[in-house]
Amino acid sequence: MGVDILQSISVRDLRYSYNGLYAVDGINFNVSQGEIFGLLGPNGAGKTTTTEILVGLKKGGEGEVRVLDLDPRVDAKDLKSRIGAQLQTPALFDKLTVYELISLFASFYPHPLPIHEVIEMVGLTDKKKSLAKKLSGGQLQRLSVGLALISNGEIIFLDEPTTGLDPQSRRNLWDVIEKIKSEGRTIFLTTHYMDEAEKLCDRVAIIDKGKIIAIGTPRELIQIHFEEQALEFNIRANQIDTVKNILPPTARLELEDERATVYTKEVPETIKALLSLSDNGFELAQFTVRSATLEDVFLKLTGRRIRE
Amino acid sequence: MKIFFNLFIAHLKDMFRDKTVAFWFFLFPLLFVFLYGIIFSNVGSNNNFKVAIYAPPQSSAAQVFEHIPVFTITHTDRETALESVKANKNEAAVIVEKAENGSEKVTVYYITNQDSSGAIVAGLIKQVLTEAEMQYSGVKRHYEVVEKIANDDSLRMIDYIIPGILAMAIMQLGLFGSMQFVTYREKKITKRLALAPISKASFLGSEISLRMLMSLLQGLIILTVGHFVFKVPINGSLLGLTGIILLGAATFISLGYLVCSFAHTAEAAQGLVQAVQFPMMFLSGVFFPTKLLPTFIQPIVKIMPLTYFGDGLRQIVLGGVGDFSMATNMTILSGWLVITFILTVKFFRWE
Numbered sequence: 249m250g251v252d253i254l255q256s257i258s259v260r261d262l263r264y265s266y267n268g269l270y271a272v273d274g275i276n277f278n279v280s281q282g283e284i285f286g287l288l289g290p291n292g293a294g295k296t297t298t299t300e301i302l303v304g305l306k307k308g309g310e311g312e313v314r315v316l317d318l319d320p321r322v323d324a325k326d327l328k329s330r331i332g333a334q335l336q337t338p339a340l341f342d343k344l345t346v347y348e349l350i351s352l353f354a355s356f357y358p359h360p361l362p363i364h365e366v367i368e369m370v371g372l373t374d375k376k377k378s379l380a381k382k383l384s385g386g387q388l389q390r391l392s393v394g395l396a397l398i399s400n401g402e403i404i405f406l407d408e409p410t411t412g413l414d415p416q417s418r419r420n421l422w423d424v425i426e427k428i429k430s431e432g433r434t435i436f437l438t439t440h441y442m443d444e445a446e447k448l449c450d451r452v453a454i455i456d457k458g459k460i461i462a463i464g465t466p467r468e469l470i471q472i473h474f475e476e477q478a479l480e481f482n483i484r485a486n487q488i489d490t491v492k493n494i495l496p497p498t499a500r501l502e503l504e505d506e507r508a509t510v511y512t513k514e515v516p517e518t519i520k521a522l523l524s525l526s527d528n529g530f531e532l533a534q535f536t537v538r539s540a541t542l543e544d545v546f547l548k549l550t551g552r553r554i555r556e
Numbered sequence: 557m558k559i560f561f562n563l564f565i566a567h568l569k570d571m572f573r574d575k576t577v578a579f580w581f582f583l584f585p586l587l588f589v590f591l592y593g594i595i596f597s598n599v600g601s602n603n604n605f606k607v608a609i610y611a612p613p614q615s616s617a618a619q620v621f622e623h624i625p626v627f628t629i630t631h632t633d634r635e636t637a638l639e640s641v642k643a644n645k646n647e648a649a650v651i652v653e654k655a656e657n658g659s660e661k662v663t664v665y666y667i668t669n670q671d672s673s674g675a676i677v678a679g680l681i682k683q684v685l686t687e688a689e690m691q692y693s694g695v696k697r698h699y700e701v702v703e704k705i706a707n708d709d710s711l712r713m714i715d716y717i718i719p720g721i722l723a724m725a726i727m728q729l730g731l732f733g734s735m736q737f738v739t740y741r742e743k744k745i746t747k748r749l750a751l752a753p754i755s756k757a758s759f760l761g762s763e764i765s766l767r768m769l770m771s772l773l774q775g776l777i778i779l780t781v782g783h784f785v786f787k788v789p790i791n792g793s794l795l796g797l798t799g800i801i802l803l804g805a806a807t808f809i810s811l812g813y814l815v816c817s818f819a820h821t822a823e824a825a826q827g828l829v830q831a832v833q834f835p836m837m838f839l840s841g842v843f844f845p846t847k848l849l850p851t852f853i854q855p856i857v858k859i860m861p862l863t864y865f866g867d868g869l870r871q872i873v874l875g876g877v878g879d880f881s882m883a884t885n886m887t888i889l890s891g892w893l894v895i896t897f898i899l900t901v902k903f904f905r906w907e
Contacts (some may be wrong), residue, residue, distance in 0.1 A: 303751055305747070305750055305751065325753055328751065328752060328753035329753035333751045335744065335747060335748050335751065337743070337744050339743035339744050339745050339748060340745060340748065341566055341567075341569075341570040341745065342570065343569060343570045343571075343573035343574060344566060344569055344570060348566070348569065352562050352563070352566050353752065355558060355559060355562045356559060356752040356753060356754050357752075357753065379573070395748075399752075
């Protein structure tokens, strides 16, 4: 394949259409062995289609796809026994217990992990005798990740594993994913949460409307697209022009509802200018200074916020 | 094989932990068995009549009645006897009066309703007294009447109905059972399983095997209860019974998957299945012979698979003759199986 390091996944010019509309429109990326790779984008960006092609669920499409040196559209059966995967909707046999489901799935694979180890890893030990239908959303998602893990697969595919979960459950699941990573397993993850991608992923590809618009480590992406820092504060509509007038020419103002974000390389000058306003009764309520995030990168590249 | 077995067990648990499944597929048909059993097990073989008698002492007629074995007699006064008949507590009231010439006048009171017991009692009394009269007067006999039942395997209603209920239960298992798959498909469980290195054949195979096994279990339960509780004769061989139950189950499972191929949601499937099973339940001779249905319905009766499954099952269970030849039953049932199977393969959707 002409690549130096061992590639777990490599995708070249992949296109996939539904009734002539390209859901995936010519994407390229590689995933190296042992890394957590994140496909980040809004709903409908093409994340699920891409994942379903990689795991051998969707046939067809154009371009070259190699997963563990197999073409998932041709050697799906061989590939499936070497990967573990989880789907967005964690539906299962309702009336089986956690233990029964994990041991059922264990029997599908040639070299499964020990059942108790997996239950322990996803933190469901005290729930192992509960029926699947009695689990909370977060527990169900962890079970679903457990069913992907039991395969002992060389790559674990997680499609939006934390969607719809409360913050506590999300953090629990992040711990699980970091545990998987610490074992040196390759993880392919899709998400529309920027913080999730930033926290978990070694490298991220930002996908929008079927195209990859940026790829790199979260740090790289932020540095390439933002030498600036972000200043945030509350603002009222009648104050917008006043603020615009006093900002240094290199600073940019973005508004969302009553919250203003000023991106600037000249942080001290900008703060000084804003403080001068506060002498005239402008409050600068909830003023914060932060580095740019992937959210800012997405906004800059697409002109939209990711969750719309 | 290991995967097939594990999936089978998974289906089994998923199904039987749902209490409604046990109800619909096992208790519901049994309920029918008991309901019909209690209503019909005595029809055609009622051989006990309660009779209230008011007679003067030394009535010779009253002594004759004592010797009728099918009578359960209470002696009482005239008013009570008449009241008890009107209140349906006794089948007939018999009032014996001494006439002036020394003969006895016997009046039988009964009420007319769907049940002809009262008329039977009156007939019996007439016959017995005429016989007594002839013996008493020593008249030479010119005629002798002997009664014999022509079909020695005389069927009671319950004998007819129990194989019908079994056929209905197996049909419902096949049709409603397939809705489980629609649920699995709707909730994307089939899609989740497609991520694992297992074949679709082992998934469907385990589901179908479970249904086939359940149909045999239904057969075992319903026929056992029918035989031991309601004395339904079971004359068919075990092999023949197993064979026709499996053929019928396969046909209705196949029909079920076909119907469900056209439903996107479990609710839609429910509606479709009802539309298919409801006419069959009532027009296929499950609860009453199809001969009783009007002529214009007969063509519908003659295309429905349950008609032939019920008839075939009844013939094998009871060992008698049915509405159709066994060859016709098996041919049409197999035809349904083959055609629905081909159509199911064509229209079946995994996701």
